[in-house]
Amino acid sequence: MVVLNKIYTRTGDDGTTALATGERRKKYDLRIAAYGTLDETNAAIGIARLHTSGGAALDLALARIQNDLFDAGADLATPGKGKGPGGARLTVTDAQVTWLESEIDRLNAGIAPLRSFILPGGSVVAAYLHLARTICRRAERLIAELQDRPDESVTPEVLKYVNRLSDFLFVAARYANDQGARDVLWQPGQNR
Numbered sequence: 001m002v003v004l005n006k007i008y009t010r011t012g013d014d015g016t017t018a019l020a021t022g023e024r025r026k027k028y029d030l031r032i033a034a035y036g037t038l039d040e041t042n043a044a045i046g047i048a049r050l051h052t053s054g055g056a057a058l059d060l061a062l063a064r065i066q067n068d069l070f071d072a073g074a075d076l077a078t079p080g081k082g083k084g085p086g087g088a089r090l091t092v093t094d095a096q097v098t099w100l101e102s103e104i105d106r107l108n109a110g111i112a113p114l115r116s117f118i119l120p121g122g123s124v125v126a127a128y129l130h131l132a133r134t135i136c137r138r139a140e141r142l143i144a145e146l147q148d149r150p151d152e153s154v155t156p157e158v159l160k161y162v163n164r165l166s167d168f169l170f171v172a173a174r175y176a177n178d179q180g181a182r183d184v185l186w187q188p189g190q191n192r
Contacts, residue, residue, distance in 0.1 A: 020078040030146050035076040037139035038162070041132050042069045045169075048128035048176075055125075058172060061103050065165065068096050075158045076143070092157040100164040107168075107175040117186040122177035129176060133169035136162060 011017075016024040017032055025032055045062050052059040074090040081089070120130030140162045147154040174180045 020074060023079075030142060030149070031076060031079065031152065034139060034142040034146050035073040037135060037142055038069050038073050038076070041136045041139055041165075042066050044128060044132035044135055045069075048125050048132060051123075051125035051128065052176070055176065058107070058175060061107075061168075061172070065100075065168070068092070068161070069165075071096070072158050072161055075155055076146075080153050091155050092161045094157055094160075097157060097160045097164055100161065100168050104164070104168050104171050108171045111171070111174050111180040114180075114183075115185075116188075118174070119184040119186055120173070121184045122173075122182035125176040126173040126182070129169050129173035133166050133173065136166040136169060140166060 012027065015027055017027050018024055019031070045066055049059055049062050049066075052062065071090055072092050075092050078089055078091075120134075121127050140159070143154055143159050143162055146152050147159060174183055177183050
């Protein structure tokens with residue numbers, strides 16, 4: 001478990017931050033940007049959860065995802081075969097990916113198929129879930145770029161998890177919009 005007695009350490013005053021392995025990297029490093037963007041995703045989900053009072057099942061799923069996003073961040077903060085300060089390496093698992101897939105299927109079961117792209121909105125919770133989805137997609141792009149660098153490594157499960165998470169957030173937004181009834185449909189060329 002992490003113990004944070006002192007919040008400021010001054011170690012980042014030189015523009016670097018520590019990975020879980022103790023290695024220091026520039027704060028603009030791609031790896032730092034990737035897990036920082038997952039943190040942004042988590043924050044947007046936190047805002048969405050302020051508006052999920054009517055949907056306990058959705059809120060419970062989002063709470064689990066918030067916790068799992070910290071696992072994903074820890075995975076990204078530990079490059080290569082490195083170990084964390086406690087000796088164990090925390091990684092995203094296939095079971096976490098499979099759980100997301102089952103949640104997507106569960107939420108999507110009662111939603112009519114799309115006949116158009118949808119615009120973010122409809123309800124407050126859906127709009128925040130769409131915001132979280134777009135941030136998550138940015139994290140996915142950063143992680144994919146990190147994975148492609150020959151001097152870096154990313155566990156395959158973390159990229160799969162983030163890919164599924166953006167799909168989950170899309171379906172969750174539709175679910176929060178009265179199972180798609182309040183979705184705002186894109187009308188191509190409407191304002192020409």
